[in-house]
Amino acid sequence: MKGTVSLYRYLFRTIILIIFGGVLLGVSIGFIIDLQGKLFWLNTIGITVGGVIIGSIITILNFKRFIMPMKDIINGVNQMAAGDLSSKINVEKVGELKPIAIAMNEMANQWKNLIHKITQVSNQVTDQSNELSAITEQNYQSIDEITKVVHEVAFGSEKQVMKITDTYQSVNDISEGIGQITGSIQSISEMTKSTNDKAVDGNQVVQAGMEQMKSLEEKVTYTSNIVKSFDEKSQEIGKIITMITDISQQTNLLSLNASIEAARAGEHGRGFAVVAGEVRKLAEQSAKASEDISKLIQEIQDEAGQAVTAIEEGKASFDQSYSLVGGTGKTFNEIVNKIQEVSHEFQDVSATMQQMHAGFKDMIDLAKEVVEVSDSSSAKSQQIAALTEEQNASTEEISASASQLNALAFDLQEMIQKFKV
Known part of the structure; x- marks a missing residue:
């Protein structure tokens, strides 16, 4: 081949x-x-x-x-070149050239789809050109009616100008009122922000006071423990003093017995009597000192007990005050949260009012433009009447173009029929 x-x-x-x-x-x-x-x-x-x-x-x-398999592929390509897209290359006979055969068959399918699509489009173009011709016929009749409507629009535009002017003034007044409201809301929002800052500062002060009170509570507890320990040790000292008093009494009694025995001994017991007398004096001094110390310890114990009671009462009052301050801190937190919520609400309202104010400004500008447009609409209605005549001429050109488009679609269909799909 x-x-x-x-x-x-x-x-x-x-x-x-x-x-x-x-x-x-x-x-x-x-x-x-x-x-x-x-x-x-x-x-x-x-x-x-x-x-x-x-x-x-x-x-x-x-x-x-x-x-050898290239012969089948060449035959398929020649058939496609001749316009026959219905034939397929047998992919099982071309061996290693199977990917090429598959690609060629896929290309033929794509061409077939393209031909079908072009056929559909050409048919649609024919239908659309026919519809366009019918529409141009209707357009001739519509233009006369449009001319009448233009004159009616010119008359109605004068009334519309008067109404739009009144609306323009009303919208302008509303816009000024919204501007004043927006300014007031912004002032309130700034005051709310200042109040929030002060509330935050107060909350920080309360938190600092609570930290100081907590530190003071630890110190009071430590002092109470020391006083209690001191009271316990003073009681132990009292017990020791009691023992010393008992010992001094026994010593005094023993020294008295020793003096009696020394007197009985006569001249030989004189030295012993002197020692017994000194011991008795020392015992009496020890007893008196023990008694004085016991009184002093008792006074210290009384004062320590009063101090413990006072510290415990003070600690109870301190705990109550700490609880109250903690409640105050929670209240400040709630106040801060509420103020922040109110501030956010005011910000949202302020943003909304600003949007409304901007919207009313746009409405004012739009109304102003509408007034200007309405003023000129009467003059333009005459121009529209002139344009309707030009529209008649354009309609004739469109009709001629529709005829040409119909002829082109017919030629395209004849060309497509040469392909075998």
Whole structure:
């Protein structure tokens, strides 16, 4: 087939290249391994013959795998070029060229879809051109009615100008009122923000006071523990003083007995009597000192008990005050939260009022533009009447264009019919 290569021609071209490559390879190897004489030529001929045999086998296989299936692909392409899009390339017969066959079939499908789409579009163009012709006929009748309506619009626009002018003044007054309200809301919002800042400062002061009171509570508790410990130790000292008093009384009694025994002993017991007297004096002094210390310890215990009672009462009052301050802190937190909520609400209201104010400004500008447009609408109505005449001429041109479009659609359909889908 025209455009394809025969097996013998393809094999001949390949063998020529293989012989040239085999000789070149054999000579190169001979020089590399230093072959001489007959071995050199046998090596060259052997490599060349082996290359020819292997190359021939590979060439025949490649011819069957690639060149022979190319005939079917070329046939399919020629049919597509002739306008026959209904034929398909058998992808099972083309072997390794299957991806190409699939792509060609897909391209044919795409062309078929395109032809169908063009056919639909041309039909739609024909229908639309017919509808356009009908619309132009209706447009002739509508233009006369439009001319009458234009005159009525000119008369009605004068009344509309008066009403819009009144509306413009009312909207302007409302806009000024909203501007004043917006200013008041912004002032209130700033006052709310200032109040919130002060409430936050008060809350911080309360929190600092609570921290100081907590530190003071720890110190009061520590002092109470020290006073209690002091009271307990003073009681232990009282017990020791009582023991000392008992010992001094016993010592006094023993010294008295010793004096009596010394008197009985006469001259020999005089020295012992002196010692017994000194011991009795020391016992009496110890008893008196113990009594004084006991009184002092009792006074200290009384004062320590009063101090413990006062500290406990003060701690109870402190706990109550701390609880009240904590409640005040919670109240401040609630106040701050409420003020922040109110501030957010005022901000939202302020933003809304600003939007309304901007909207009313836009309405004022729009109303002003409408007044200006309405003022000029009467004059423009005359221009519209003139434009209706131009519209008649344009309608005639549209009708002619619709006829040309219909003819082009007919020509396109004739061209599409040449394709077989």
